[in-house]
Amino acid sequence: MAALEKRSGLEWQELDKEHYLHPFTDYKELHEKKSRIITRADGVYIYDADGRKILDGMSGLWCVNAGYGRDELVDAAADQMRELPYYNSFFQCAHPPSIELARILQEVTPPHMNRVFFTGSGSESNDTIVRMVRRYWDLMDQPERHTIISRVNAYHGSTVAAASLGGMKSMHKQGGLPIPGIVHVDQPYWFDSDKSVSPDEFGLLAARSLEDKINELGANKVAAFIAEPIQGAGGVIMPPDTYWPEVQRICDEYGVLLISDEVITGFGRLGEWFGADYFGTHPDFMPFAKGVTSGYLPLGGVMISDRVAETLIDKGGEFHHGYTYSGHPASCAVAIANIKILQDEKLIERVKSDIGPYLQAGWKKLAEHPLVGEARMVGLMGALEIVADKNSLERFEEKQGVGTICRDFLVDNGLVMRAVGDTIVTAPPFVLSHEEADELVAIAWKCLDLTQAALQ
Ligand code: PXG
Secondary structure (H helix, E strand, O other): OOOOOOOOHHHHHHHHHHHOOOOOOOHHHHHHHOOOOEEEEEEOEEEEOOOOEEEEOOHHHHOOOOOEOOHHHHHHHHHHHHHOOOOOOOOOOOOHHHHHHHHHHHHHOOOOEEEEEEEOOHHHHHHHHHHHHHHHHHHOOOOOOOEEEEEOOOOOOOOHHHHHHOOOHHHHOOOOOOOOOEEEEOOOOHHHOOOOOOHHHHHHHHHHHHHHHHHHHOHHHEEEEEEOOOEOOOOOEOOOOOHHHHHHHHHHHHOOEEEEOOOOOOOOOOOOOOHHHHHOOOOOEEEEOHHHOOOOOOOEEEEEEHHHHHHHHHHOOOOOOOOOOOOOHHHHHHHHHHHHHHHHOOHHHHHHHOHHHHHHHHHHHHHHOOOEEEEEEEOOEEEEEEOOEOOOOEOOOHHHOHHHHHHHHHHHOOEEOEEEOOEEEEOOOOOOOHHHHHHHHHHHHHHHHHHHHHHO
């Protein structure tokens, strides 16, 4: 806590209440409850101001993939800050860390993606894409290809364009969203459906809602389709196997650019470098953030296919877009060191064939709990569906807030996971040990028991 005043947990809570408006927070509710002050972290554990040790089953916010306490990342930032703490990439300048990171990203992303545009976050990446997609179609002499199709319950960020791309009704209600030119189609969420058709059929139907929308608008009006390979914030929604091949077919057939939002799934979360690798898609854009630096410093970016990048380069003239922190040297240095950790420690292979399958086995046993209707996990990204009736898979009433009750038990018992309605989601760091995975599953089971008891 160098450079910070020494204060008690209570003092931090008081100051927090007085001066700090948090993201995605009901301020009045928080002020009554008081915030949990996290003071340090190591490995897969965070510690609060009362000294409580909590297993971080969310990798912060789906980002601390390499785990906490990584001196390599700290040193990379400090060394770079001493050498060159800041310079921009505007006005025909560049610096070694951003160029080197661009080179490395080209190596780890699909072969048809060789260029990157740097941003400071996932939201900025998606805002960049909205402008870049439309710029591309202007340059292709098809300026009427303007509409971007997304999905209900998608999450693509919180800036005006990114939140418009997202399909969260609660967000659209605040601030007059979505902006024009963005429309939404079905999500491939079989568990949330009436389950009258098989998952495979459901996957095709969800994909065809995209095709229907393209036909309704006219293919010559549609610029792009954006989707998370697996929806994260929406509840770790894994599309049926039929979904992605059909979406790719539709995008190819109608000439619609595909945007694979890799902000959560990128850099190994699914046991492959990117969700596009896992599902075998070939997107034109891959926004990324979070895991590129394991969250140690903010950095985002967009990987761009050759056909789009070459059009921008050959025909584009100046692209009037960019951020002060595009390609921030310290963030890029941390990203380089982070990718080196992923490679040297074979962490993505570990997610694919060691800790991934190990945690999945324990996680899937949670499906035997009377409150659990489904337990699913790919790589280290999983969800539990809490249900009122295990046979009919009927959910509890929303107002009962069962997911939140369970989440609060989890945190009180030393494990952070997220509740999305009655879906409990997890995304632990890639360095999770087998013992820590056992601990995660044991606490989850115990808290399902506690939730069940509380409901009676
Ligand atoms: N795309 C995806 C797929 C995301 O998950 C963003 C874009 C935006 O990234 P930034 O860096 O602008 O936040 C995200 C972010 C949650 C939660 O509670 C999820 C995100 C952010 C904050 C909270 O699940 N995802």
